Amino acid sequence: MDIRRIMVTGRMYRDLEKLALLDPKREYLFLPEAEVRAHHFDWADGYVAFKPTESFHFGKLRWVHALGAGVDAFLFNREWKKDVLLTRTIGSFGQKIGQYCLSYLLADVQLHENFQQHQLARQWMPSQTKLLQQLNAVIFGTGTIGEEVARMLSIFGANVIGISRSGAPNRHFHKVHPVTEVQPLLPQADWVINTLPLTPSTDRLFEERVFSCMRGAGFINVGRGASVDEDALFGAIERGHVRRAVLDVFREEPLSAASPIWSHPNVVITPHISAITGLDEAVDGYLSVLRELENGQERVSHSVDVSRGY
Known part of the structure; x- marks a missing residue:
C-alpha cells in the first residue's frame, strides 16, 4: 500500500511530530483535534489518532491507525469503508x-x-x-x-x-x-x-x-x-x-x-489509566505497521477485523 500523506491528531500529536523526522519520505500534518476539518481528509491517505474527530469522513483515506488498543471509537455504530485498512497499537x-x-x-x-x-x-x-x-x-x-x-x-x-x-x-x-x-x-x-x-x-x-x-x-x-x-x-x-x-x-x-x-x-x-499508550510504543507500533505496508505484506500485524469490531 502506497501511503504518502498522513494526518496525526489527538492528545499526543505534538510528541508524535518526531515521525516526520523518522519517516522523511512522506508528508505529515500534525493538528489538535479541534483544528481538524473535513478538507484534511481529502488531503490525507493515512490517519493516526485515538479516535475520529467530529469532522471525520473517509475522504481519500486508505489507512487508519489507532493509537490505542481499543477501536470502538472508530467502529461502534459506524459503517466502515471496506477498502480502508484499520490497524491498532498493541504495545505493553x-x-x-x-x-x-x-x-x-x-x-x-x-x-x-x-x-x-x-x-x-x-x-x-x-x-x-x-x-x-x-x-x-x-x-x-x-x-x-x-x-x-x-x-x-x-x-x-x-x-x-x-x-x-x-x-x-x-x-x-x-x-x-x-x-x-x-x-x-x-x-x-x-x-x-x-x-x-x-x-x-x-x-x-x-x-x-x-x-x-x-x-x-x-x-x-x-x-x-x-x-x-x-x-x-x-x-x-x-x-x-x-x-x-x-x-x-x-x-x-x-x-x-x-x-x-x-x-x-x-x-x-480510576480515570482510564490501566493501560495508557506510551510515546515509545505509539511510535514503534506505528512504524512497524508502516514498514509492513511498504513491503506489501498481505497480512498486516495488528490489523482489525472490522466485521468483528476488534
Whole structure:
C-alpha cells in the first residue's frame, strides 16, 4: 500500500511530530483535534489518532491507525469503508492491565483496606489473609489483553476461567467457555474481570441477569464502560451479588463530577489509566505497521477485523 500523506491528531500529536523526522519520505500534518476539518481528509491517505474527530469522513483515506488498543471509537455504530485498512497499537497494554488487576486482587486478599482502618482506629486486630491460589477468576475476553491477565494470575496459582464468543481453548486459561455458558460459572467466581472490546454484542453485556448469578464476587472493568449497565451493577452491589467493583472505564468519560458513583463505598474509580499508550510504543507500533505496508505484506500485524469490531 502506497501511503504518502498522513494526518496525526489527538492528545499526543505534538510528541508524535518526531515521525516526520523518522519517516522523511512522506508528508505529515500534525493538528489538535479541534483544528481538524473535513478538507484534511481529502488531503490525507493515512490517519493516526485515538479516535475520529467530529469532522471525520473517509475522504481519500486508505489507512487508519489507532493509537490505542481499543477501536470502538472508530467502529461502534459506524459503517466502515471496506477498502480502508484499520490497524491498532498493541504495545505493553496486556502487561499493564494484568498488573493493574493483580494489584487489586492482592490488596483484597491481603486485607489492605481492613488493616488501614484498624491503623486509623489504633486497633491491633490480626486477621488471616488468603492466598491467590484459593481464588477463582472468570475473565471475559481471551484476546491479547485477557490472556495476559490470565497468565499473570495463573503464575500465582489462581484458577482462571476464560469466556469468549467461541469458547476456543487458550493455553493461558485452565478452561475457556463460550459466553452462552457463563451463568453456571459465576456463582463460584471470587473475581470477574472484563477485558472485552465494545461491539454490538458486548454493549450492556453485564446486566442484571449476569450480575444476579454472582455470589459476592469482586468485579473489575478494564474493557469498555458501555459494556456495563451501571444501574444493574449498583443494584447487584446493594443486594450483595457484587462485593466490590473496580472501574477504570465508563460509558461517559470523563466521569461527571455529579455522578453518584464517586462516593459509592464499594466502588473504586480510576480515570482510564490501566493501560495508557506510551510515546515509545505509539511510535514503534506505528512504524512497524508502516514498514509492513511498504513491503506489501498481505497480512498486516495488528490489523482489525472490522466485521468483528476488534
